[in-house]
Amino acid sequence: MLVSSIIKAYRLNLSSSSTFANITKRVYNTQNYTRYLNMSLTQKKFNPLKQLVAEKPFKIAVIGSGNWGTTIAKVVTENAKQYDKLFYPIVQMWVFEEEIEGEKLTEIINTRHENVKYLPGIRLPSHLVANPDLLDTVKDADILVFNIPHQFLSRIVSQLKGHVPPTVRAISCLKGFELGDKGVQLLSSFITDELNIQCGALSGANIAMEVAKKKWSETTVAYQMPEDFRGKGKDVDHQVLKALFHRPYFHVSVIDDVAGISIAGALKNVVALGCGFVEGLGWGNNAAAAIQRVGLGEIIKFGQMFFPESSVETYYKESAGVADLITTCSGGRNVKVGKMMAKTGKTALECENELLNGQSAQGIITSKEVHDWLVTCNKVEDYPLFEAVYQIVFNNVSMDKIPEMIEELDSLGSAVDKDSDSEDSS
Ligand SMILES: NC(=O)C1=CN([C@@H]2O[C@H](COP(=O)(O)OP(=O)(O)OC[C@H]3O[C@@H](n4cnc5c(N)ncnc54)[C@H](O)[C@@H]3O)[C@@H](O)[C@H]2O)C=CC1
Numbered sequence: 357m358l359v360s361s362i363i364k365a366y367r368l369n370l371s372s373s374s375t376f377a378n379i380t381k382r383v384y385n386t387q388n389y390t391r392y393l394n395m396s397l398t399q400k401k402f403n404p405l406k407q408l409v410a411e412k413p414f415k416i417a418v419i420g421s422g423n424w425g426t427t428i429a430k431v432v433t434e435n436a437k438q439y440d441k442l443f444y445p446i447v448q449m450w451v452f453e454e455e456i457e458g459e460k461l462t463e464i465i466n467t468r469h470e471n472v473k474y475l476p477g478i479r480l481p482s483h484l485v486a487n488p489d490l491l492d493t494v495k496d497a498d499i500l501v502f503n504i505p506h507q508f509l510s511r512i513v514s515q516l517k518g519h520v521p522p523t524v525r526a527i528s529c530l531k532g533f534e535l536g537d538k539g540v541q542l543l544s545s546f547i548t549d550e551l552n553i554q555c556g557a558l559s560g561a562n563i564a565m566e567v568a569k570k571k572w573s574e575t576t577v578a579y580q581m582p583e584d585f586r587g588k589g590k591d592v593d594h595q596v597l598k599a600l601f602h603r604p605y606f607h608v609s610v611i612d613d614v615a616g617i618s619i620a621g622a623l624k625n626v627v628a629l630g631c632g633f634v635e636g637l638g639w640g641n642n643a644a645a646a647i648q649r650v651g652l653g654e655i656i657k658f659g660q661m662f663f664p665e666s667s668v669e670t671y672y673k674e675s676a677g678v679a680d681l682i683t684t685c686s687g688g689r690n691v692k693v694g695k696m697m698a699k700t701g702k703t704a705l706e707c708e709n710e711l712l713n714g715q716s717a718q719g720i721i722t723s724k725e726v727h728d729w730l731v732t733c734n735k736v737e738d739y740p741l742f743e744a745v746y747q748i749v750f751n752n753v754s755m756d757k758i759p760e761m762i763e764e765l766d767s768l769g770s771a772v773d774k775d776s777d778s779e780d781s782s
């Protein structure tokens with residue numbers, strides 16, 4: 357009886373535009389959660405996304421094949437196979453070609469189904485095709501998933517200009533900003549402006565290797581429906597994006613706040629460098645937590661100041677917010693680079709080269725982009741942590757000075773420590 361009413365609830369939901377998350381909420385609301393847990397797996401596996409059908413299955417192309425690029429390509433290829441009425445089963449992945457011990461990386465991926473350089477030890481689906489030709493990769497694609505280190509985006513986009521019809525939709529998985537004539541820009545907005553295509557973003561607490569190993573995590577996809585939406589089954593909407601990225605081990609929440617998730621994703625990399633500094637100095641967990649607290653405040657302030665369309669809620673409710681800050685500061689590449697800088701005295705670029713085997717710690721460049729932008733706006737003093745990270749990375753300022761550099765002034769406008777110092781010496 358209960359089971360049939362839950363299945364009925366599922367079906368009711370199907371006829372509305374509810375998402376999987378809403379369905380789960382309804383099950384919770386029945387207050388028969390324990391009995392729900394005891395339902396057979398077959399009943400639980402009823403998946404409303406399987407009902408989605410496209411008039412002509414959407415072709416997917418992934419641009420990028422690094423650590424996260426390859427992982428996301430694996431995720432969407434698994435879904436292309438699962439949702440065969442919605443997606444074309446073969447996914448193209450553009451690879452910046454390089455030779456590994458005399459063999460082309462694309463050939464290795466296409467024959468051994470492993471990206472031995474950027475995602476070693478992970479078996480890739482056989483219908484994921486590595487392609488060294490950018491324009492051939494995107495030919496006839498309906499959905500472009502951008503996933504490269506953000507310093508390469510503008511060059512890639514300029515090569516794509518004139519080769520992507522305006523009906524194509526895109527998602528940017530990059531974390532960073534574009535700083536150009538228009539000031540500081542979201543990468544999704546940059547893609548939209550340059551290619552004249554609608555572009556959303558994917559961002560979350562997602563260390564790539566964990567997702568690649570199918571360890572459970574969450575993410576946030578943000579997409580605003582375009583004015584020229586062509587209709588259900590003909591165009592990309594939130595449900596299609598859920599089907600594209602959601603896996604049993606990779607839970608997706610789809611929202612509208614592209615700016616919020618993008619700002620959080622870009623700036624947490626700068627905070628993670630700062631976190632690495634204090635950890636590398638051996639200052640302990642309290643110091644790391646202090647950096648994250650100040651960092652979260654500056655992230656939210658940056659969003660409100662420069663992208664007022666972003667929602668503060670996104671920073672604490674979504675995986676792309678504080679959860680991403682926590683995971684990156686625990687085990688990401690940026691925190692590792694910061695730690696190594698503190699322990700060895702080497703520069704950020706030396707540490708990136710030595711630690712990451714061709715991968716990128718995006719916080720290094722982002723800290724410069726943020727600094728340059730804040731200088732332009734005369735707002736440097738409002739972001740003492742971002743500025744401290746920039747000064748340490750680019751001007752060799754001593755990390756020991758972090759507490760002074762980020763210290764908040766008391767109501768009298770003076771730093772409390774100065775008083776206590778004079779007490780000590782008296
Ligand atoms: N790795 C991770 O855990 C996560 C990364 N991200 C974000 O995803 C984006 C992509 O990161 P990853 O895939 O990890 O890249 P990565 O850090 O592994 O970078 C290596 C990639 O850059 C490519 N590359 C090197 N030189 C190039 C050039 N001149 N032009 C074009 N490509 C070149 C390499 O071929 C390789 O595919 C970044 O913005 C990152 O912040 C987001 C979530 C998780």
Ligand SMILES: O=C(CO)COP(=O)(O)O
Pocket residue numbers: 531560561562563564625628680683684687688689690691716717718
């Ligand atoms: O974005 C990430 C986790 O969500 C990865 O962070 P790193 O680039 O610091 O590894």
